[in-house]
Amino acid sequence: MRFRASSLLAIFASILILASCGRGGRDVSSTTGWAYNNPDYGGFEYRSGYEQETGPGLVFIEGGTFIMGQVDEDVMREWNNVPRRVTVPSFYMDETEVRNVDYREYLYWTQRVFTDYPEVYRRALPDTLVWRRPLAYNEPLVENYFRHPAYSQYPVVGVNWLQANDYCAWRTDRVNEKILVDRGILELDVNQQNENNFNTESYLLGQFDGIEGRRPMRDLDPNRDTRRVRSDDGILLPRYRLPTEAEWEYAALGLVGNSYQERLTHRRIYPWDGHIVRNPDRRDRGQMMANFVRGRGDYMGMAGSLNDGGDITVPVRSYWPNDYGLYNMAGNVNEWVADVYRPLSHQDTEEFSPFRGNIFQTKVLDEEGMVVDKDEFGRIRYREESDEDILDRHNYRTSDNRNFADGDPISNIAPGEGWTESEHNSSTMYDGTPGTALSIGISDRSRVYKGGGWRDRAYWLSPGTRRFLDEREARDDLGFRCAMTRVGAPESSRRR
Template sequence: MKFVPSIFIALMAIGLMTSCSKGGKTVSSTTGWNYNDPANGGFEYNYGYEQQTGPGLVFIEGGTFIMGRVEQDVMFDWDNKPRRITVPSFYMDESEVRNVDYLEYLFWINRVFIESREVYKKALPDTLVWRRPLAYNDPYVENYLRHPAYSEYPVVGVSWLQANDYAAWRTDRVNEMILIDMGIIDGESLKSQLGENNFNTEAYLYGQYPVADGKRPLTKLDDSKTPRRVTWEDGIMLPKYRLPTEAEWEYAATALIGNTMDERMSDRRIFPWNGHIVRNSDKKEQGKMMANFVRGNGDMMGTAGKLNDQGDITVPVKSYYPNDYGLYCMAGNVNEWVADVYRPLSFDDVEEFNPYRGNVFQTKVLDEEGIPVEKDELGKVRYRTEAEKDILNRKNYRTADNINILDGDRSSNIVLGDAWLDNEANTTNMYGGSSNSNMNSMITDRTRVYKGGSWRDRAYWLSPGTRRYLDERESRDDLGFRCAMIRVGKPVQGEAK
């Protein structure tokens, strides 16, 4: 289902503005009081809520699958041992984020943060990733991001941190557009947004903006009909766009929904398609490549007159056939960032349901009335820093749940105090106290997983079970990303009952 604002508005209007709820749910079975009745206090109950599919997203019905290696581990890393898990339903971008998508983001930043040029510079992709000492790639430095010939190609040169910033920006723009389409806020406000005075979803929900300046504001369900803000309980705004977890990405890429009948699975998959080969087996398309990758030494796209994948570098994001979830280029083209912190033994440590490594629990800085004390220079709600972590001086992989569980050890909540040396307080130095100062680990809390294979990779990396890692501040010419979103409510689409 595609995101259609007019349908979305109609559904919300039915759920919020009528005195009757779907299915005859007009009376509380607990108190006997009427729902959505001004005479009874105006308690609102949006019965039958169904989450809408946000712009660019595809619904991914969750389930159980065996995450990890499906072929021999030719790299001998032993970091993707097979393990059965369950992934809840969620949403994922149909394709990788395009250059034109990222240029829209840069345009908005340039327009809003006129006096804060550092914000714009921080968001710029590193176009120098294309340079090679012994290759003539300089034209891509100048052209790949901004020339219209590459508008539909995946954005590259974006770090993990930049990808997260883009997802946060996209969340705010989508929710802002929803409120504008519904007439709750005035679209003219777009022109006056400057600096920190821009629409932010969290800041709006916490009362940082006027109650209503649109033509059709929501009103309190009482005799006063006083305009009110949209709340999270209304179900109007969408959840956050974000990077998918490693488990979500691998589950969506494998797309075993095409290989199941009832609860029986006919075959596992090495790639996002059936079979052990990388060419199309259908009679009409037989022999055509299923992805953009390196076929052999120096063979990036085949022979003139019959190019095998028609991609010397990347290709447009909707090239080749989508997998059984309708997702394009889940193998090849560009690798993709996922949310997880990399650890070789993640598959031994993480939960069986919705596994993820990377949690750092934070709290918003609120006043006594539960309202954010202030916004930051970007207009975002401030969160408390993790100063407690330094005060307690916990060794990173011995920390308590309420501070940081990047390393997954939740066996102890005790304060370790001075039991560990200062240089052991984080995983940048895994060998604190050693006489050999060079014994440092490359696997830190900044090390993030990426998956999928790319135009520079051999077929081995096209398998969704393979995994590699890179510092979250770095970027490459074969590494992009796509966004995901949680599914609230039941795991199947359709009218809630």
């Protein structure tokens, strides 16, 4: 077939018109008819087909509806997690608990960068005195557990809720900084000092410049050459954070493994099938599924046949992952979640994405809309965080121990005079007798933790059980893992 010259010219003109729609795509606004991503049309930028990248260490958790709450017998008679149906949006969660080596990396960065603010480093230190017991020889753990390489792959403990949140914020900034460095937008700068360090919020608000890289973002605005990355570019990841209680419980149950289409074939008491804590598979039959206390005084079984292989904690990739690929969602260490504890939260929270926090906070801005209040990390401070709160965080002891000499001299500061048993006792949320009233008051500082730990009986391994602790306190069987919000569609396009 032959084409006339006029037809060829028309086709060629159409190609030129499409090409003129700009660098980065041929999209045209259905509202104005102006081309996106084209400096000739003003340079409004629009990115279609966005798919969120999975951040380092995270696993995608596809959301859905489930029965949140305790489905086995409530032997504590607290009735603080009555079953109810809720929906949890898709999100991401750490494959494992945060390790000692992860937290030491955080401390190293903090000490290296905040040379003029040594209190930042001291405030971040885990409390290794949580290992001390009045009538037990735990000095080797006080001195070695956190820093010795033999325990690098073990979960960090002795970290309170506030410290865990600081770690999440630090991780967010380091991950996003590396994204910009890898893309050539920023030059790697290992000499950042004190408050002049990369912070995601400050960068997005135009309050951190850094060193421009070899491939800076080109600004399609015809009046500018380059620009910083913006939120609408989709390059920077959402922040790492503690999971909500609903997210944690949903991820622990891993219901993708015992459902068919929209039918749940059977409920789960634990993060695995069945009502027992031993592996039913032929190859591994009889092996413990988690690290917990089998009975009074039995933390690991008899020599030659250790039942769970762990006298205290175990490496974070021990045992079998649940159906979401998450390790140790039962046992090993309990884990902090974001929620404030209330015994009747199940009556008050929303059916979609339930969460109980404290207050809504806003950034402190000047007349030009610039943030005027930052902490020593260079992070945005919020109006509700007072100077008294910050001072209180510095001075509060995180462990339950009083009047003991320090073990690890790097990680501990001996408490002051005047501590008495009546002033501070938080070894348990109960007064010692199961089923009796709580021995400590519930406040806005009371934070939920879940999952059971190496000191707990099998009852606490059920994701539906819940306990609480003051956000300023720490334990030797309490750690954490991070989560991240998923933006966009609940189902990953890579799985469609």
